[in-house]
Amino acid sequence: MxxxxxxxxxxxxxxxxxxxxxxxxxxxxxxxxxxxxxxxxxxxxxxxxxxxxxxxxxxxxxxxxxxxxxxxxxxxxxxxxxxxxxxxxxxxxxxxxxxxxxxxxxxxxxxxxxxxxxxxxxxxxxxxxxxxDFMPIESNIFTFKDSNSLPTFYNRDCFDLVNPEIIKTARRLVSVCALLGEYPLIRFYNPKEPTHEAYTLPYMLASVFQKELDEYARANRNFPSVEENRPQSFFLILDRSIDLREPFMHEFTYEAMAHDLLFIEDGNKYTYEITDSETKDREQVVGLLNEQDLIWVALRHKYIADAMEGVHKRIVKFTEDNSSFVNIQNASASQLKDIMLSMKVFTKEKDQLSLHSNMTETISELFNRTKLADIANIEQCLATGLTEDGKPPKTVLEDMIPLLDDEHVSSRDRVRLVALYLLFRNGVIEADFRKLCLHAKLSATDMQLLRNLDLLGSPVIKASLKEKKPFKKKIRQEADDGREFTEITRYVPMVKVVLDEAVKNTLDLQTFPYTKDQSAAVFAAPENLTPQSTNSSTPVARRNKATWHDRGAYYNTPAQRIFVFLPGGITYAEVCAAYDISEAHNKEVILGSEDFLDPQNWLRNLLRLRAPRNTLDLPADKPAPEMPAFLLEPDLPPPTHIVNSSQQKQQASKNGKPPTTTSTTSSSVPSSAPHKLSRNTDHHHKSSGNPPGHFDVEKKKKSKFRLF
Structure with a gap:
């Protein structure tokens, strides 16, 4: 499974x-x-x-x-x-x-x-x-749904919050390991030439995480609890500064484009309109993007062209299986969609096909309208430092200027282009920075946002043109995962590069040290490694009987788990990378962060890195909630039974008395009906609070039990 x-x-x-x-x-x-x-x-x-x-x-x-x-x-x-x-x-x-x-x-x-x-x-x-204490969002992805991690860790006004946040984060990571029964080896990102104040964040988090995990292991004899033949897992603690280019990039997988170009509420709710085939009325529908939507799961990590083709094929098959129409193969995409919506078939699959047909069509329209192909080509040159032909992009600034002047390019996309140019040049002099921002028609707010990149380790302003670019040893920019590259998808996220090297045991031990001394051979033959015994607080891999002679043993061995946590947020391209590496290397890569970073959230949080503390609206700065006083009050009386006015008149005429009126204004007693999440709404449950099938012993003494 x-x-x-x-x-x-x-x-x-x-x-x-x-x-x-x-x-x-x-x-x-x-x-x-x-x-x-x-x-x-x-x-x-x-x-x-x-x-x-x-x-x-x-x-x-x-x-x-x-x-x-x-x-x-x-x-x-x-x-x-x-x-x-x-x-x-x-x-x-x-x-x-x-x-x-x-x-x-x-x-x-x-x-x-x-x-x-x-x-x-x-x-x-x-x-x-x-x-x-975490939220699994997808099969291999978890978050904390906390959008404040960047300002908490990188805003200098929040220094006093860093240690408490690290402890809380470390304990949440223990929750992930405890759920899966894994006692991983822990490694962390340690840049050789740090360029920002918060470069020790991965070390600090990894150290506290190791301490908390060891304490949990000592207190729980049944931990770890994975299969005996599952290879030793390991946990990589990275940092958002390891890849500042990726959050600015336009990515072209279905999931990444959906979150970049469409309005998706709460990360999984997309609202769209359909036309009723009979009344022709427009109706708003809310579609959910989650693990229960098998179309979404199958297509979300495919490039958008492949995803559109996948949706089209599924609509054709659904229409053929549920329609008497002929010549369906020759129908256009819009005709197929109309035929499908006109069917008197109410199925979950029909709703999902309608959702994804609408989403892919809208994405395609926006792609063409906003010149994303031209923008993406420049982005790829800036991010990789190479043209499609593998040569240095000598005219990249001249190619970028027309896009900065184009009214069809949004202000958000112009900010992203300028940011990538600053990263490409490793900063510019103040005069050039202002000229560039003026060309892009950026506001003072946008300019401040760009200046804040220095807090994440990327210089924005150089003192002079003679200032040399500091030497940085780059990790190999490629990954062996079988995914095809195109002109606008050449950049490989650093998370994918790190994962690729990790599974091949080629990660540099100085750049990615262990929290505890470990042998470099610990990853040499992962299929023969098993979790550590619970008799010691230090996870040390042990070898089992060799299985190379048994051809089926390798394939029956549970996959090695590789955990990655990236403080500051993860992008959808990095999510896709986790699945790519899992599939390419027969691993279970589990990627986590405090929250997802779509471009809008990324830009908003960048702006907060130098904002005054009192404007950040952090939970730690809000007044502590108090217990509602009504919890100590007696229960409210049941609502007054409201009698129909015609019944009142009939009863009054029999008794010879004038009819009385029952008030139904907003001041009447609130209902004491069960919470909306009750398992049923029958009268017995409303009046007694008992679940269906439960018989009240007190009432049994007074009346006979009847089953209606």
């Missing part, structure tokens, strides 16, 4: 829910604003309810008392959340009959003492860490 970080994460949640057996069979799941995001990222609520969960409730919201039911809490250990837990059991009666507490990340000693010295202590049946 193909590896999937998403499936492993999902399975861990299911295992937790299934392991908790309660007296009423059904339990409530209580989450907070943070943990609900983690769970919603991988699981629809309906899947959770299948594991004997009656409803999912938010701890910060109003909830009804369910004293006859036990609850599983999956929470973040923030002070106000702990106060919410204590409030649930400081009431009479308590909110739930018992509590199983799981904290993401783990609860510290002070928080644990706070819980166990409170009224909640008598109801707590478990208080344990749940190491799932």
């Amino acid at each position: 193909p590896f999937s970080l998403v499936d492993s994460y999902r399975q861990r949640i299911f295992e937790l829910l299934d392991s908790i057996v309660v007296r009423n069979n059904y339990k409530y799941l209580v989450v907070d604003d943070y943990t609900s995001q983690l769970i919603d990222n991988v699981l629809p609520t309906i899947d959770i309810l299948k594991h004997n969960v009656s409803a999912v409730e938010r701890i910060e919201e109003r909830r009804q008392t369910r004293s006859s039911f036990e609850a599983v809490y999956i929470l973040s250990p923030r002070p106000h959340i702990l106060d919410c837990v204590i409030a649930d059991f400081s009431r009479n009666p308590p909110r739930y009959g018992a509590a199983y507490l799981y904290f993401v990340p783990m609860l510290d000693e002070n928080g644990r003492n706070k819980i166990l010295s409170s009224p909640a202590a008598n109801y707590v049946k478990a208080c344990l860490p749940l190491l799932l």
Whole structure:
């Protein structure tokens, strides 16, 4: 079965829910604003309810008392959340009959003492860490959904936040390893000639990560828990400064172009319009781009031309399988789309084909309208330092100027071109910088954004024309992954180059040292290496019996896992690189960062690197949230039953009394119905809070049970 970080994460949640057996069979799941995001990222609520969960409730919201039911809490250990837990059991009666507490990340000693010295202590049946403090976005990709990492690590006003952020990040990386049962060797990027203040970030993060991982291994005898014959894994800690060109580049895989050119909300929601075949009305539809969309999974890393062809072929096949139309093969793409949408067939595949047909068509239109082919050719010359013919680009500035003057080239693309030119030249004198920005019609804000590149290690302004370009030994700019290059796809992201050298055991030990002394032979024959025994805190590979004589043994050996973490954000081209290397070398490359970097986010965060601290809107600078006071209040009474006015008149005429009126204004009592994530909406559940099939013992004494 193909590896999937998403499936492993999902399975861990299911295992937790299934392991908790309660007296009423059904339990409530209580989450907070943070943990609900983690769970919603991988699981629809309906899947959770299948594991004997009656409803999912938010701890910060109003909830009804369910004293006859036990609850599983999956929470973040923030002070106000702990106060919410204590409030649930400081009431009479308590909110739930018992509590199983799981904290993401783990609860510290002070928080644990706070819980166990409170009224909640008598109801707590478990208080344990749940190491799932990250978001698996794709099968091989994870993030923290934190868009503040660049200013936190590189803005000088945020110096006091660096160490706490490193500790938090290291513990999140331990969560990734713990989920997969891997105890990897750790290496980090150590530039030989550093050019920026934050060059020690990979070392600092790798050191704390090693310490936290060793402590976890000492505390958990069952760790590591991978297969005996799985090769030793390793973990590379890099830094955004290793490749500043890539975030500015236009990439031409389907996924990268979609996030560059289209508006995709929350990273996976794309809104588009379709026309109803009967009414001709325009309707807005929201499509989800995730692992459940098999078309997206199959095509997202292909070049856009191949992706468009793939969508077209799937539409042809779908139309042939579900239509009586003839001569479909001769129909145009738009005709096929109209035929498909007019079908009275309501399937998930039809919706997905409609989504990707719209997306690829829109991308194609924007590609032609915004002169991306011309822009990309200049970008490739600037990024690689070579023309398509392999010669130095001597006229690149003359070729770039017409694009900077072209009204069809957006201001964002002009900024990207100028930035790549500055990286290509390793900086220019102040006068040339101003002339270049004036030509590109850049604002003062754009100019400041470009100047901030020096904080990431790339000089922008030279003192004079005579200043020599500093010598930098470059890592080989190629990768053995079988992907074909074109005129506008020649640049290879440095992440891919590093990965390619890592799997071949050719990474320079000075540029990428280990956190602990390791033999260079540790990667020499990865198929014969296994994880370290749990008897020692230092991961040392050991050799098993040789398997070279068994032709099938190599192919039956689980793939070696290579983890990569890049502080500051990852691009979609780097995501694609992880899959390319995995497939080319039979590895499982797992790539992570705090967040994705599409060009808009990258430019926005660059601008924040010299912004005053009070304008950054960082979570650490916001007032600490407080527990809602209503959690200590009694439950609201049930809503007044509203009688139909005609029924009132009929009843009044029988009694000889004038009809009464029930107010339905906004001041009426709020509904006490279950949370919207309830497993059902039947009357019994609404009135009693019991799950379907559950029979209230108290009521059984008074009435006979009837099944409608």
